[in-house]
Amino acid sequence: MKRIDAITMIARKAEEKNSLIVCNIGLPSKELHHVKDRNGNFYMLGSMGLSSSIGLGLSLSVPKRHVIAIDGDGSVLMNMGSLATIAHQRPENYLLVVIDNGTYGSTGDQPTATSLGTDLGAVAKGAGIQDVYTTNNEKELEQTLKNVDRGVVIARVGAGNASVPIIGLSPEEIIERFMTECARPSE
Amino acid sequence: MDPSTSVFNGMRMTGIDLVVSVPCINLKDILPMIDDDPSMIHVPVTREEEGVGICAGAYMGGKIPAMLMQNSGLGNSINALASLNKLFHIPLLLIMSHRGVEGETICAQVPMGQLTTSLLDTLDIPYVVPTRDNVEETILHAWAIASEKGRPVAVLLEIGFWEAE
Numbered sequence: 001m002k003r004i005d006a007i008t009m010i011a012r013k014a015e016e017k018n019s020l021i022v023c024n025i026g027l028p029s030k031e032l033h034h035v036k037d038r039n040g041n042f043y044m045l046g047s048m049g050l051s052s053s054i055g056l057g058l059s060l061s062v063p064k065r066h067v068i069a070i071d072g073d074g075s076v077l078m079n080m081g082s083l084a085t086i087a088h089q090r091p092e093n094y095l096l097v098v099i100d101n102g103t104y105g106s107t108g109d110q111p112t113a114t115s116l117g118t119d120l121g122a123v124a125k126g127a128g129i130q131d132v133y134t135t136n137n138e139k140e141l142e143q144t145l146k147n148v149d150r151g152v153v154i155a156r157v158g159a160g161n162a163s164v165p166i167i168g169l170s171p172e173e174i175i176e177r178f179m180t181e182c183a184r185p186s187e
Numbered sequence: 188m189d190p191s192t193s194v195f196n197g198m199r200m201t202g203i204d205l206v207v208s209v210p211c212i213n214l215k216d217i218l219p220m221i222d223d224d225p226s227m228i229h230v231p232v233t234r235e236e237e238g239v240g241i242c243a244g245a246y247m248g249g250k251i252p253a254m255l256m257q258n259s260g261l262g263n264s265i266n267a268l269a270s271l272n273k274l275f276h277i278p279l280l281l282i283m284s285h286r287g288v289e290g291e292t293i294c295a296q297v298p299m300g301q302l303t304t305s306l307l308d309t310l311d312i313p314y315v316v317p318t319r320d321n322v323e324e325t326i327l328h329a330w331a332i333a334s335e336k337g338r339p340v341a342v343l344l345e346i347g348f349w350e351a352e
């Protein structure tokens with residue numbers, strides 16, 4: 001499976017649970033936008049590494065909503081301290097899904113440390129996160145997303161970007177509709 | 188009133204309800220006050236850039252966020268302040284212990300101390316330098332500017348601010 005397949009599954013879960021999504025910069029956001037654009041999707045445009053942090057701040061602020069942050073292996077490697085902070089905050093409503101394709105997909109597929117032996121699931125556990133799941137194929141990811149609403153999922157996928165269009169929304173449009181959605185009651 | 192209590196009161200008056208922190212010796216007495224206040228969520232972080240992301244998420248979720256940090260952390264936050272806060276017009280209160288200025292005893296603090304205000308100018312981040320007498324209203328005013336303009340605003344607490352009279 002490729003990253004866009006994982007994103008498709010996450011988008012489906014988010015629709016079912018009415019989750020807010022914070023999505024990593026570059027191709028992941030374009031793929032999510034292409035698969036399922038929603039007001040509840042926040043597409044990062046810069047600030048690589050901060051998807052997990054933005055998702056954490058959001059989840060602490062809207063405890064009645066479910067929050068999913070979609071991150072990448074390269075981005076988590078850039079901000080590994082975030083895993084320690086998530087561990088000691090322990091938000092019940094927060095699921096971080098790290099789509100690990102072993103490469104910097106948005107910059108030409110240079111290898112990341114995860115393709116050279118770094119195990120992000122072990123890093124997340126070592127950081128103190130109790131609920132950590134690693135999936136290696138479509139079936140495992142589907143099952144895990146069905147059963148798990150909090151903690152960290154490391155979804156291992158093959159390298160490669162889908163051919164998808166750019167996001168035709170301005171930063172102002174992205175944040176305005178997202179904040180309106182955040183302020184809406186959960187039911 | 189002691190300077191730490193004044194800063195904390197200013198944060199309360201402003202309605203700050205989520206605080207990210209990276210400690211500094213000058214901020215050490217404020218952190219327990221935040222922990223003891225049930226109206227504030229306190230998120231200690233490992234590095235300031237991470238805190239910028241958390242505060243941005245908190246703002247989108249309806250909170251009034253502040254980051255307590257040393258000015259060295261400004262250097263760790265620049266890309267996020269530009270490509271997240273500036274790009275999306277996200278306000279943030281940066282309450283910063285300003286080391287490396289008059290009265291500094293550690294030479295390693297001096298380079299960033301001297302660069303702090305010019306970095307803030309370059310980033311188009313307004314800053315205010317309160318005294319003990321006006322710190323409460325200065326923090327309130329700083330957030331008013333931040334929320335009105337949709338950008339970070341810094342409150343610089345210089346070494347003299349903390350010194351006993």
